[in-house]
Amino acid sequence: MTNKAGWSHSLTDFADQAGDDITQMARVIAISMLTEVVTRSPVGNPDLWQANLALTSKNTALADAYDANVDVRNASNTGRKKFKKLTQRERRENFYVDAKAAGKGYIGGTFRGSHMVSIGAPDMTVIERVDPSGSATISDGSMLIRASGNFPVIYIQTNSPYGEMLELGHSTQAPGGGL
Numbered sequence: 001m002t003n004k005a006g007w008s009h010s011l012t013d014f015a016d017q018a019g020d021d022i023t024q025m026a027r028v029i030a031i032s033m034l035t036e037v038v039t040r041s042p043v044g045n046p047d048l049w050q051a052n053l054a055l056t057s058k059n060t061a062l063a064d065a066y067d068a069n070v071d072v073r074n075a076s077n078t079g080r081k082k083f084k085k086l087t088q089r090e091r092r093e094n095f096y097v098d099a100k101a102a103g104k105g106y107i108g109g110t111f112r113g114s115h116m117v118s119i120g121a122p123d124m125t126v127i128e129r130v131d132p133s134g135s136a137t138i139s140d141g142s143m144l145i146r147a148s149g150n151f152p153v154i155y156i157q158t159n160s161p162y163g164e165m166l167e168l169g170h171s172t173q174a175p176g177g178g179l
Contacts, residue, residue, distance in 0.1 A: 023150045030154045034117060034141045037156055038134040041112040042166060042173035046103030055101040063095035108132055114160040117141035119148045126159045 046052055067085045074082050091097045113131030116123060117140070131137045145154060162170075167177040 019150055023152070026152060026154070027145050027148065030145045030156065031142050034156050035138050038112055038115050038137050041115065042171040043112055043132050044106060044108030046100055046106050048172050049102055051101040052103065055099055056097060059095050059097045059099060063091045063097055111160050111163065111166060113137050114158045115141070116157060117144045118155045119144060119152050122155045122157060124159055
């Protein structure tokens with residue numbers, strides 16, 4: 001039996017493999033973090049806005065009051081025509097229970113679409129992409145992360161002007177901040 005001193009594998013090969021493994025792990029972590037940040041970002045929903053809640057509440061109360069008064073009117077009505085309670089369609093068309101005070105035509109997802117990935121240095125670009133699902137944002141960012149070199153410094157950021165306000169809790173979907 002020969003007793004040789006030394007390593008069974010080249011130290012250079014070991015160092016190269018360790019470097020590749022660390023880089024791959026950094027990419028996996030960065031993609032996971034990007035996915036978490038994007039999916040936890042609130043998406044604007046006009047149905048939750050205070051002005052719309054107040055209008056819906058007021059109009060629903062008016063329709064409910066009409067329905068509550070139907071029996072009283074029928075009891076005191078001497079004519080043959082009887083009053084009936086409102087259908088869902090009549091509530092929508094006559095009492096505007098689904099009306100919006102603000103945000104008509106609004107499509108949420110600008111904040112979610114504003115997240116971006118940069119490699120090596122922060123990018124101060126403001127992105128105004130509308131991405132309610134976040135899939136395009138995650139896809140674009142993941143592509144950049146996968147293309148980064150060895151030992152990348154990866155930045156996940158948003159430069160949205162209202163990002164700080166959302167982080168401070170100005171959203172009913174993320175009252176404690178989203179990130």
